[in-house]
Amino acid sequence: MDTDTTEASTDHPDQSAFGPVGVIGAGAMGAGIAQVAATAGHAVTLVDSMPGAAAAAVDRIGVALRRLVDKGRLSDDDASAVLARITPAASVEELPECGLVIEAVPEDLDLKRRIFADLADVQPSTTVLATNTSSIDIDDIAAEVADPERVLGLHFFNPPPVMRLVEVVHGERTARAFVEHAVALMDAWGKTPVRCSSTPGFIVNRVARPFYGEAQRIVESGVADAATVDWALRERGGFPMGPLELTDFIGQDVNLAVGTSVWEQTARDERYAPTAYQQGLVEAGRLGRKTGSGVYAYAADGSITDAEPDVELAERLVGGPVATDPLARTLAMLVNEAVDLVARGEASVDDVDTAMQLGTRYPKGPIAWGREIGFDVVARQITELDQAFPGGRYRPSPALTDGSMT
Numbered sequence: 001m002d003t004d005t006t007e008a009s010t011d012h013p014d015q016s017a018f019g020p021v022g023v024i025g026a027g028a029m030g031a032g033i034a035q036v037a038a039t040a041g042h043a044v045t046l047v048d049s050m051p052g053a054a055a056a057a058v059d060r061i062g063v064a065l066r067r068l069v070d071k072g073r074l075s076d077d078d079a080s081a082v083l084a085r086i087t088p089a090a091s092v093e094e095l096p097e098c099g100l101v102i103e104a105v106p107e108d109l110d111l112k113r114r115i116f117a118d119l120a121d122v123q124p125s126t127t128v129l130a131t132n133t134s135s136i137d138i139d140d141i142a143a144e145v146a147d148p149e150r151v152l153g154l155h156f157f158n159p160p161p162v163m164r165l166v167e168v169v170h171g172e173r174t175a176r177a178f179v180e181h182a183v184a185l186m187d188a189w190g191k192t193p194v195r196c197s198s199t200p201g202f203i204v205n206r207v208a209r210p211f212y213g214e215a216q217r218i219v220e221s222g223v224a225d226a227a228t229v230d231w232a233l234r235e236r237g238g239f240p241m242g243p244l245e246l247t248d249f250i251g252q253d254v255n256l257a258v259g260t261s262v263w264e265q266t267a268r269d270e271r272y273a274p275t276a277y278q279q280g281l282v283e284a285g286r287l288g289r290k291t292g293s294g295v296y297a298y299a300a301d302g303s304i305t306d307a308e309p310d311v312e313l314a315e316r317l318v319g320g321p322v323a324t325d326p327l328a329r330t331l332a333m334l335v336n337e338a339v340d341l342v343a344r345g346e347a348s349v350d351d352v353d354t355a356m357q358l359g360t361r362y363p364k365g366p367i368a369w370g371r372e373i374g375f376d377v378v379a380r381q382i383t384e385l386d387q388a389f390p391g392g393r394y395r396p397s398p399a400l401t402d403g404s405m406t
């Protein structure tokens with residue numbers, strides 16, 4: 001992934017009128033979000049409860065800004081000004097009155113709930129209280145906040161200074177005015193906000209599930225090996241990475257945890273059930289690149305050592321029966337998932353397509369892709385998959401055939 005595209009501060013209007021921004025948690029995401037907010041002109045207070053962690057994060061931001069200066073993307077003066085706008089702190093009580101506070105502490109509901117209750121106590125009722133959670137329901141996080149209409153999700157992608165997409169997530173009790181306010185602010189920060197409701201996995205982590213799941217199932221069934229499936233998705237689908245190499249890149253444990261969370265939150269819907277294949281990798285400690293082996297084995301320089309695609313086989317499978325066609329099968333399930341999300345009113349067509357292109361670098365939005373393939377064709381393919389693999393995983397969304405997508 002290209003990490004050289006960070007926007008420079010001079011691209012943004014001065015946001016200081018909006019007021020200071022608080023960021024809680026100075027880990028990978030919090031530090032990146034603090035950098036983005038300060039780059040957009042805000043005074044930022046970066047809070048971490050671990051002694052020294054917030055100051056260390058400010059140092060890391062300084063190094064990141066220096067790299068931008070070295071590449072000619074930021075002037076020396078701007079880098080110094082951005083860094084000077086960030087103040088480390090150790091508790092939420094040290095925050096000034098903020099226009100927005102973004103929480104980015106570990107993914108633990110009790111911890112987040114406590115932090116939101118504390119924030120609601122110390123911040124004025126006009127302050128937007130946002131969480132960067134990837135998977136927890138916004139209303140659950142807001143449970144102990146007296147005025148939950150100001151609580152919403154701002155789901156940044158990693159690394160926040162590089163990734164343009166932000167999912168602006170509303171809970172059942174979030175007021176529209178706060179959502180629109182957050183959307184406008186993300187626009188002003190140079191981000192591309194998309195709106196969605198607090199549904200398991202939001203847009204990206206929900207719609208992407210079959211990208212991994214179908215590939216794993218095809219390998220599990222012995223139809224083709226991982227390198228051949230990845231080749232088909234890359235070379236015939238135009239995806240920047242095949243699904244199996246991507247799970248090695250993300251980390252099998254991380255990818256399995258996200259999938260399992262969506263599965264649990266959908267009452268263990270078969271559509272999101274984890275595969276024995278991936279569980280086996282995790283149990284064996286084959287977590288991907290970070291452990292030197294996962295789906296593939298890696299040399300010290302990061303290259304894959306043990307995999308050659310069977311191109312002839314891939315060519316034969318693509319365009320054949322959908323049950324053994326890695327590309328058609330994956331696309332059908334991606335389109336179905338995206339259409340279903342829209343049909344349930346969780347997000348708009350444009351927001352789903354934008355989110356999948358920016359959040360996962362799919363070559364096309366899944367709904368636009370479905371329109372190209374034909375929604376009726378997709379519905380038939382899913383029905384065929386259901387016949388080949390009964391059990392409830394393959395259920396065509398009624399919206400594929402009721403005319404609502406055309």
Ligand SMILES: NC(=O)c1ccc[n+]([C@@H]2O[C@H](COP(=O)([O-])OP(=O)(O)OC[C@H]3O[C@@H](n4cnc5c(N)ncnc54)[C@H](O)[C@@H]3O)[C@@H](O)[C@H]2O)c1
Pocket residue numbers: 024025026027028029030047048049050053103104105106107108111115132133134135155156157158
């Ligand atoms: N890492 C990612 O790729 C990614 C992407 C999108 C969203 N998220 C979400 O962002 C959040 C943070 O993830 P991360 O990867 O940055 O985690 P992290 O573990 O890197 O950082 C969390 C930080 O929070 C601090 N912290 C813990 N308890 C605290 C408290 N009570 N008050 C203040 N600080 C506290 C920790 O000391 C740590 O520095 C999670 O909800 C995660 O799901 C992560």
